Amino acid sequence: MKAISVLGSTGSIGTQTLQLAEEFPDRFGVVALTAGRNLALLSEQIGRHSPEVVALADPQLLPELKARLDALEPSARPARRPELLAGSDGLCAAAAWSSAELVVTGIVGCAGLLPTLAAIRAGKDLALANKETLIAAGPVVLPELKRSGSRLLPADSEHSAIFQCLQGTPWADTARLSTGIPTPGLRGIQLTASGGAFRDWPAADLAKATVADATSHPNWSMGRKITVDSATLMNKGLEVIEAHYLFGLDYDAIEIVIHPQSIIxxxxxxxxxxxxxxxxxxxxxxxxxxxxxxxxxxxxxxxRLDLTAVGQLSFKAPDQSKYPCMALAYAAGRSGGTMPAVMNAANEQAVALFLDERVHFLDIPRLIERVCDRHRAEVKADPSLSDVLAVDAWARQAVLEASASLAPKLLLA
Structure with a gap:
């Protein structure tokens, strides 16, 4: 049985991982969980999986979690009482938990960076579902992986597809992933994109896009933030940067293709x-x-996949004018250094403002571009972890400042 730690257990990736643990109880056991604020679901997960340790991001929520566990019906209580931790140190401790063999990184955004690094430094294998680990901190993470010997397995459907396609080839080797060394024999990558919630909308109609529109994905069931990223195609831009770090290809060799059926x-x-x-x-x-x-x-x-039921598979090039975030991501990746971290943080903050209905959908790329332009003269080519965290915080504040000048546009939405 493989012992797993699930970072972000109450999110989309975390809940699906725990479903798999339940479907294959003789193959996977859960030893560590971390979560944010959904204590009702977390309490149920603890009762079902009996982890050795549980960590909360917010220490102030620990008393409530303890009370919820005490209030569980006897039949729903865990077989063992887990050790309860909290705060950044607690999340990192759970990520590096001694008995865990594989750590599933499902925490959204840069909040997952420190726990992921803690897991790498502890020599744990990783199922990487947190794009930001490599996008924001690729120059920091790659040397850590090399030092620890941790194996990185891509959990995103797109990067998993690439990894699966390379299995059975002479150069298939997890040790090569995240080394920055080009994969021999690999000429190029095509990342498929559904096109998101607005794939059938004319570009001119995006001025009327609401939060409800942007969070209604036609194919995938995902969290709200990543669903908005799919609508802007920023998710593909982020995946381009991640693929660059994972497989060592130049950005010119990584393409995005709209594939509405999401079968390939x-x-x-x-x-x-x-x-x-x-x-x-x-x-x-x-x-x-x-x-x-x-x-x-x-x-x-x-x-089972039935291609006769699918009927047809279609492809087209993405509309550059409809998806400006895609070009912003390519530009940030090519700039390198701290620019991807700034772009990623600006996107996270801009999307959060949109979900709070404080800016318009079309303001997301405007805010990202404005903040990246401000950072251009300050890019650090070989950043440290403290550099990455500093520019991440700076970019979020810069978006908040820039959004003040965009607020009047909400009157037109």
Missing amino acids: HSMVELADSSVLAQLGWPDMKLPLLYCLSWPERLPTPWR
């Missing part, structure tokens, strides 16, 4: 011009299960 999860082009693709229904449980079981594949009772 990504493709690789090899040196001899062959193209390999990984297909499946749009369900995050499949790439997550591959991370948990790698290098094995476990039999599942899940619905």
